[in-house]
Amino acid sequence: xxxxxxxxxxxxxxxxxxxxxxxxxxxxxxxPCTFAPDPDLxxxxxxxxxxxxxxxxxxxxxxxxxQAALNQKVTPARVAALTAEQLKACGISGAKQKTVHGIxxxxxxxxxxxxxxxxxxxxxxxxxxxxxxxxxxxxxxxLLMFGLGRPDILPVGDLGLRxxxxxxxxxxxxxxxxxxxxxxxxxxxYRAVATWFLWKRRGWVPQSGAxxxxxxxxxxxxxxx
Numbered sequence: 544x545x546x547x548x549x550x551x552x553x554x555x556x557x558x559x560x561x562x563x564x565x566x567x568x569x570x571x572x573x574x575p576c577t578f579a580p581d582p583d584l585x586x587x588x589x590x591x592x593x594x595x596x597x598x599x600x601x602x603x604x605x606x607x608x609x610q611a612a613l614n615q616k617v618t619p620a621r622v623a624a625l626t627a628e629q630l631k632a633c634g635i636s637g638a639k640q641k642t643v644h645g646i647x648x649x650x651x652x653x654x655x656x657x658x659x660x661x662x663x664x665x666x667x668x669x670x671x672x673x674x675x676x677x678x679x680x681x682x683x684x685x686l687l688m689f690g691l692g693r694p695d696i697l698p699v700g701d702l703g704l705r706x707x708x709x710x711x712x713x714x715x716x717x718x719x720x721x722x723x724x725x726x727x728x729x730x731x732x733y734r735a736v737a738t739w740f741l742w743k744r745r746g747w748v749p750q751s752g753a754x755x756x757x758x759x760x761x762x763x764x765x766x767x768x
Contacts, residue, residue: 587686609633
């Protein structure tokens, strides 16, 4: 984590504390935000794909097997060379195999894609990636947060976030996307950091200091791609 990003997190904590006493208590309970984005965007995007609709433990297992199959060198060329049998041995289903190979092909074919993504707005990142097979809004939100470190992402399809918001706001049911967006409005421009705190209250969050030794994007096992 850079000093600049650390200052950003402290500013986010101060802002979120100002929104409600409940959030002040949440930050006090969880402790300082220790999230650190990973700028190596290609493997971050693949980890988000692995995490779609499965448990945290299953996603971590798949990621570790996948990394081992590549000798810890996750590059578009090396991933493109993996066979269907090798991907299946990692626990990657047929549909996700197509997604993995499609992402690898896109990164190989698009010159300077990581730099273009880093320079793009949040909406432009979505426009660049959502056309890819098997990549939906939640998956792109995970890249925006865990790869690009964008501060105001609200992954409304994430079950962990919805459950955390239900607890924080003492709701009778999980909020839908529209309700969650309305409730989170005071968190702007730090909705991603607010999401981190709600995830962290419920358990492990990747890329967060000691907890993030195996950086697998599985905070909430989204209900969509």
